[in-house]
Amino acid sequence: MDHLKSRKLKNLVAMTLATLCAAAGLALLFVILYDVLVEGLGALKLRLFTQDPAPPNLADAGGLRGAFLGQGLLTLVAAAVGVPAGVMGGTFLAEYGRNSRICRLISALSDMAVSIPSIVIGAFAYAVLVKPMGGFNGWAGAAALAIIILPIILRTTEEMLNIVPWELREAAFALGAPQHKVIIGIVWRSAKSGLFTGALLAIARVAGETAPLLFTSFNSNFFKLNLSEAVPSITVSIYQYAASPYESWTEMAWAAAFVVTVFVLLLNLVGRAALKFKKVG
């Protein structure tokens, strides 16, 4: 009985601690969300999306339309490169590289790459794509984001494909299908909602990034989407506006933060919903 009692006690302590930690994390998240919601919603004005930046002393003027578009463009370019490359790489690891030592190494390295701080990746892009090119440019920003996306997609793809039962592939092989047709027609198709979710979550992960853009595409006040120059960025604008002494700018930073947060949350929700949807359909 003593043994049982001590086990119950341990269980209680562990449960309490775990619950408290989870509660603390959640509480913090909600405080942040609450702050962003209240401050951001209060400051949200239509001109945020329709106007270009204005000097802080002008009342009721100025927006960040270019920054939203610029950020969207960088994210899109990064996704257009990073998602297909990641899916291809992950497919190679899962389908061709099973049991191969080099592939296991690549998997392990990608796991590590996922946890590299994004500012380090920004610094890397600065060294190879900004300095040699002579200045901030959008390509470097998109490349930094793509480098962040790549290992995430690679690993989720590998995991999603590993879930597909091996027998399903064999059934297709047994009909005389060549391997590339098995992969495209059977394996990808089976995993498609997982791959879609993985892509959305990876995009959500970089859509709100600031650090990798600070040294690469930086920011611009002009409504101009040219990837060979500095590109307007909403997150870098938030960073600059929030740190400014002007109330009109800090308000705008809150409003922009609100929009970015909602967008990223939505992407996450859609991504997760897609996974659930699969189980029903």
Place this chain on the structure above:
Amino acid sequence: MEDLLEVKNLSFFYGADQALKDVTLPIRKNSITSLIGPSGCGKTTLLRCFNRMHDLYPKNRYAGEILMAGRNILSDGVDVLKLRNAMGMVFQKPTPFPMSVFDNVAYGLRLKSVRNMSALREKVEKALRQAAVWDEVKDRLHRNAAGLSGGQQQRLVIARTLAVEPKVILFDESTSALDPISAKKIEELMAELKKEVTIVAVTHNMQQAARISDYTALMYLGSLVEFDETGVIFTKPKHKMTEDYVTGRFG
């Protein structure tokens, strides 16, 4: 009856592990041959030699021959994709592809570049009828195959295999994961199908082997113990081990 396939001194190795030892047996045309034997004796391994499924994994190695029309299907020059087209395989668990019922059955046909829609429709219907599942799926051809019952899925898989008009169908315990009624349907189907194809079936169910098969091969530890007409194997086998096994005193 004529031999469609002739397994001659076949050995098989998973890397260094020998799983088949010098197996020799004929597979007669338009008949059902059952492979029986205790778990791990090499039934699946032998079955998967016929469609060279083992080629998918590195380090697997065959020795010996499987002759089909005088040609060794294990030799290097053989077009494995074509061979697999001629050797359908049905697994233990149903393996519907994540697509509609129609597309499942059309999968192998499309691999063979049948594109004409009316030809596809015709062949799909024929295969589904042959597999005795047409009536149950004809109103849901364009819905996902995952929605069918396990027994229907298994017959769908058989239809998918039949659609490409194979010479042989290999069944690996294909009724063991099904309810008795579905299993019975598939058994009856196999008996019907042997008019057109040759069947090799792995089974753990002695009654099933006795009921449906024309020939039975008993394997043990990678070797063939006895091959004969099913009646002989179950009533007056030559080997003591066969008698013990089929009467359930062994294994």
